Amino acid sequence: MAERIVAHLGLGAFHRAHQAWYTQHAADAGGWSLVGFTGRSPEQARILARRRGAYTLLVRGPEVDAIEQITAIQRAHDGADRAAWEGALADAAVTVLTLTITEAGYRLDPRAPGGDAGRLDLADPAVRQDLRAPGTHGAVTAPVRIALGLDARRRAGAGPLEVISCDNLVGNGRLAGAVVLDAARAWEEADPAAAGLTSWIEENVRFRSSMVDRITPRTVPDDLATAERLSGVRDEAVVVCEPFSEWLLEPGAVPAPDWASAGARIVNDLVPYEERKLRLLNGAHSLLAHHGLLHGLTDVAEAFADPRLRDLVEEYWETAAASCRLPDAELAAAIAATRTRFANPRIRHRLAQIAEGARHKLPQRILPVLRSAIAAGHATDATASVVAAWILGEERAGRGVDPDVLRTGDAALDERVRTLVDRALRRLDASVVV
Structure with a gap:
């Protein structure tokens, strides 16, 4: 052949x-x-x-x-x-x-x-x-x-x-x-x-x-x-x-x-698995990257070992899992596997690499979780803080942020997202000192 x-x-x-x-x-x-x-x-x-x-x-x-x-x-x-x-x-x-x-x-x-x-x-x-x-x-x-x-x-x-x-x-x-x-x-x-x-x-x-x-x-x-x-x-x-x-x-x-x-x-229906991966793995990666860089950290294992960021990731995972459509047991197994992967000290996955291209990544990884949490009345602080940490990092680097990243086409939802992100940004700006 x-x-x-x-x-x-x-x-x-x-x-x-x-x-x-x-x-x-x-x-x-x-x-x-x-x-x-x-x-x-x-x-x-x-x-x-x-x-x-x-x-x-x-x-x-x-x-x-x-x-x-x-x-x-x-x-x-x-x-x-x-x-x-x-x-x-x-x-x-x-x-x-x-x-x-x-x-x-x-x-x-x-x-x-x-x-x-x-x-x-x-x-x-x-x-x-x-x-x-x-x-x-x-x-x-x-x-x-x-x-x-x-x-x-x-x-x-x-x-x-x-x-x-x-x-x-x-x-x-x-x-x-x-x-x-x-x-x-x-x-x-x-x-x-x-x-x-x-x-x-x-x-x-x-x-x-x-x-x-x-x-x-x-x-x-x-x-x-x-x-x-x-x-x-x-x-x-x-x-x-x-x-x-x-x-x-x-x-x-x-x-x-x-x-x-x-x-x-x-698989015939890929969407639930895409959501699981983007929100649980990639979303947590973005959280660690943008928060970790503000704290002067360099890689995923180092950031995940920081108790402040570890607690924030766990809080985020609870919200992100609630936004996914797969069975609870499968989501729990995915989170457990991700904990092990993040803790591997010999994979030097640098936070700066993960943070690149955030304006394209966050709308796929973080904003769907935030919108789902808003609709369901779930906790939003950890999720909104990822976007806030990105904005703060860009501001401190002297760069601007494209406001279109936060747009959905739903004016009421857009306003709620902006309010939550602004609140998280004020908290971060007052508390993060590198």
């Missing part, structure tokens, strides 16, 4: 600790390979090319390290290499495109209610630049880049494709499809040669959602030295991760690796 290929956009550490790991461990791994494209900087592609796509995965447990050589990625390219990108998506052997482009990479219109209605921000300068003449150059933004690749597939007659989003957004597949279709429509309006692209995508491309989880801190020089000591190989592409990993996907309809044989789960 001819080899099948998964294409991937966003060739960062998380993809290499997660989807590439699942592909290598699939029962049918011998029949599949990965071709990866960087999202922004070409550097990772250059580093991977030195070892023909192979890299070292350093799995850092609470007491010992384990290493594994991952060889699933056969080719790595600069995402700006338009010929390679369009050539990959025009290849009929490619049946799946996976994405780790970060929440910001979807270029969602912040003026839409809640910032998550799935409209491409056509006012974004980079999107506008990409759409001026996308048929004559490459694209910087992911939605336009994907539309370019899909047009190449259409012209090649390469057949159906599934796009699987692996970013921390509820309904990430729906959002990916929405912004790509918006990009395709805008391109059609600007360039007659693209006529028919939108309808072709609607008929031939399926956008699947998935929920992903594996803590993957940034690699530091000490990690490279540890991996070299354990493996005997000097590798600049080392990825560090925790032992825990989870991947839930909607059912698919095209050939794809047997990820379920490697531990992934196929």
